[in-house]
Amino acid sequence: MRDFSEDHRWLSINTATVRKSRGVDLPLPEIIDACARRGIRAISPWRDQVAAAGLDTISAQVKAHGLELSGYCRGGMFPAVDAGGLAAARDDNRRAVDEARELDAKCLVLVVGGLPGALAGKAAHKDIARSRAQVRDGIAELLDYSRTVRMPLAIEPLHPMYAADRACVNTMEQALDICDELDPGRSGALGVAVDVYHVWWDPKLQQQIARAGRDRLLAFHVCDWLTPTADLLNDRGMMGDGVIDIPRIRGWMEAQGFAGYSEVEIFSTANWWRRDHGEVLDTCIQRHQAVV
Amino acid sequence: MRDFSEDHRWLSINTATVRKSRGVDLPLPEIIDACARRGIRAISPWRDQVAAAGLDTISAQVKAHGLELSGYCRGGMFPAVDAGGLAAARDDNRRAVDEARELDAKCLVLVVGGLPGALAGKAAHKDIARSRAQVRDGIAELLDYSRTVRMPLAIEPLHPMYAADRACVNTMEQALDICDELDPGRSGALGVAVDVYHVWWDPKLQQQIARAGRDRLLAFHVCDWLTPTADLLNDRGMMGDGVIDIPRIRGWMEAQGFAGYSEVEIFSTANWWRRDHGEVLDTCIQRHQAVV
Numbered sequence: 001m002r003d004f005s006e007d008h009r010w011l012s013i014n015t016a017t018v019r020k021s022r023g024v025d026l027p028l029p030e031i032i033d034a035c036a037r038r039g040i041r042a043i044s045p046w047r048d049q050v051a052a053a054g055l056d057t058i059s060a061q062v063k064a065h066g067l068e069l070s071g072y073c074r075g076g077m078f079p080a081v082d083a084g085g086l087a088a089a090r091d092d093n094r095r096a097v098d099e100a101r102e103l104d105a106k107c108l109v110l111v112v113g114g115l116p117g118a119l120a121g122k123a124a125h126k127d128i129a130r131s132r133a134q135v136r137d138g139i140a141e142l143l144d145y146s147r148t149v150r151m152p153l154a155i156e157p158l159h160p161m162y163a164a165d166r167a168c169v170n171t172m173e174q175a176l177d178i179c180d181e182l183d184p185g186r187s188g189a190l191g192v193a194v195d196v197y198h199v200w201w202d203p204k205l206q207q208q209i210a211r212a213g214r215d216r217l218l219a220f221h222v223c224d225w226l227t228p229t230a231d232l233l234n235d236r237g238m239m240g241d242g243v244i245d246i247p248r249i250r251g252w253m254e255a256q257g258f259a260g261y262s263e264v265e266i267f268s269t270a271n272w273w274r275r276d277h278g279e280v281l282d283t284c285i286q287r288h289q290a291v292v
Numbered sequence: 293m294r295d296f297s298e299d300h301r302w303l304s305i306n307t308a309t310v311r312k313s314r315g316v317d318l319p320l321p322e323i324i325d326a327c328a329r330r331g332i333r334a335i336s337p338w339r340d341q342v343a344a345a346g347l348d349t350i351s352a353q354v355k356a357h358g359l360e361l362s363g364y365c366r367g368g369m370f371p372a373v374d375a376g377g378l379a380a381a382r383d384d385n386r387r388a389v390d391e392a393r394e395l396d397a398k399c400l401v402l403v404v405g406g407l408p409g410a411l412a413g414k415a416a417h418k419d420i421a422r423s424r425a426q427v428r429d430g431i432a433e434l435l436d437y438s439r440t441v442r443m444p445l446a447i448e449p450l451h452p453m454y455a456a457d458r459a460c461v462n463t464m465e466q467a468l469d470i471c472d473e474l475d476p477g478r479s480g481a482l483g484v485a486v487d488v489y490h491v492w493w494d495p496k497l498q499q500q501i502a503r504a505g506r507d508r509l510l511a512f513h514v515c516d517w518l519t520p521t522a523d524l525l526n527d528r529g530m531m532g533d534g535v536i537d538i539p540r541i542r543g544w545m546e547a548q549g550f551a552g553y554s555e556v557e558i559f560s561t562a563n564w565w566r567r568d569h570g571e572v573l574d575t576c577i578q579r580h581q582a583v584v
Binding site: 115118119121122123126127128132159160161163164165168170171174200201202203225227228229232242243244245 | 420520
């Protein structure tokens with residue numbers, strides 16, 4: 001297992017972690033500069049942040065700093081109530097692949113979607129099996145496209161508490177079943193993003209990380225699970241402040257040969273987003289060395 | 293599948309659902325009377341509510357009304373940091389079995405516990421595998437006792453969002469692995485409590501209900517998953533107000549021969565606990581007939 005204690009060569013910052021500084025939206029160019037100033041070598045930006053600054057601007061800035069992208073957030077949200085909705089999702093996902101390609105991301109992370117309308121508080125139906133079938137079909141179709149531009153797709157199993165509104169793929173086993181079906185040759189075009197927040201509880205986690213294998217372990221996201229957790233979405237903890245045994249899980253990843261970044265992804269309305277982003281980034285570096 | 297639309301013969305009320313009336317604690321004897329007045333045939337009381345009123349009092353009241361207990365809430369909380377803590381849990385669980393026996397409950401529901409101290413916000417360690425081993429050992433030991441008084445134990449897999457603080461058994465598959473190991477003969481002494489709130493998201497739910505089979509499906513709990521969910525513990529929805537396809541899951545249960553109660557268990561600080569308990573019980577009856 002790699003020794004992270006001496007530097008932060010393998011730290012990546014998911015830019016949602018410093019989406020706000022002192023409670024105010026922080027533009028992506030400022031986030032990137034702040035990371036670069038600290039010798040952070042990789043980021044994973046969100047599409048809305050890129051769009052706000054302009055893809056060309058961000059692409060140039062990333063290249064100027066020599067930054068890598070440990071991933072690009074995010075594609076997905078496949079389920080819909082009708083053909084028009086499915087087509088819109090397909091087109092939007094192709095654009096996400098193109099953006100990821102332009103930014104030379106390691107992978108496009110897929111948050112696959114749940115019950116149509118649930119995120120807005122009004123689910124159109126209760127048939128999660130139907131959503132799961134649409135997700136499978138959507139990934140299959142996107143894969144045909146993403147292969148042509150060599151952009152790996154990383155299915156991110158989300159915590160079961162997001163099954164209704166954000167992602168109906170909720171375990172590593174389920175994600176890998178999709179990978180097995182759609183990419184039986186394990187070409188590298190399709191794999192998983194392992195976020196400890198979503199999967200730490202899973203009694204089959206070690207087994208499924210082993211099943212995934214190096215070629216399908218496309219990303220590793222870290223933060224922590226707080227007790228108590230005050231909000232289902234935006235109360236993630238800084239590494240070390242919660243109950244997740246992160247080094248153990250990283251050990252399982254690395255036992256398969258994973259040698260990529262540990263990407264910090266924290267959504268925290270009441271704590272970290274209220275602090276200055278410089279303090280947050282410095283804390284990420286410190287915790288990366290101490291507890292990841 | 294049984295037709296529930298004409299009456300509420302198979303409705304049970306978990307007494308936590310009306311733990312408060314208009315925001316004020318409601319004593320268990322009043323809850324029982326209110327259920328009996330409405331022709332509700334079964335309840336599932338919580339130990340703290342029974343203790344507050346006195347076991348003998350409740351036992352006599354339940355018998356006087358001819359009420360059944362679809363379950364007794366709850367045993368479990370097995371993990372501890374030392375031998376003294378484990379022994380205390382063992383002793384307390386034996387008392388829970390005795391109380392369930394006195395009340396002639398169908399089963400003692402087990403909420404198995406998570407990381408010691410996490411419920412109080414300070415986990416003693418992060419080794420969930422250790423907690424899971426203690427849970428297995430604790431159930432094994434309790435089973436030796438519960439068999440002697442013929443009180444079935446129902447392991448309740450809790451939603452993964454409770455893995456740290458309430459229960460580190462989080463899927464039906466995991467619960468049934470324990471059942472297979474500790475009661476390979478499927479004697480009826482050990483099974484599962486299926487609460488739709490905890491398991492509705494599971495892609496393997498239908499498969500695992502079939503695996504459980506009639507002799508291990510000891511209880512069926514209903515409520516609903518709201519979008520959004522405002523609180524991890526106390527924002528459960530009334531059946532029909534959320535996204536869970538309850539009849540589909542009940543159908544899977546009944547396909548295995550399950551013929552017991554649908555037990556309504558709703559924790560709801562901001563909504564149902566603020567209403568008058570009579571309104572809540574009437575709503576449970578109406579929804580039981582319409583959407584369960």
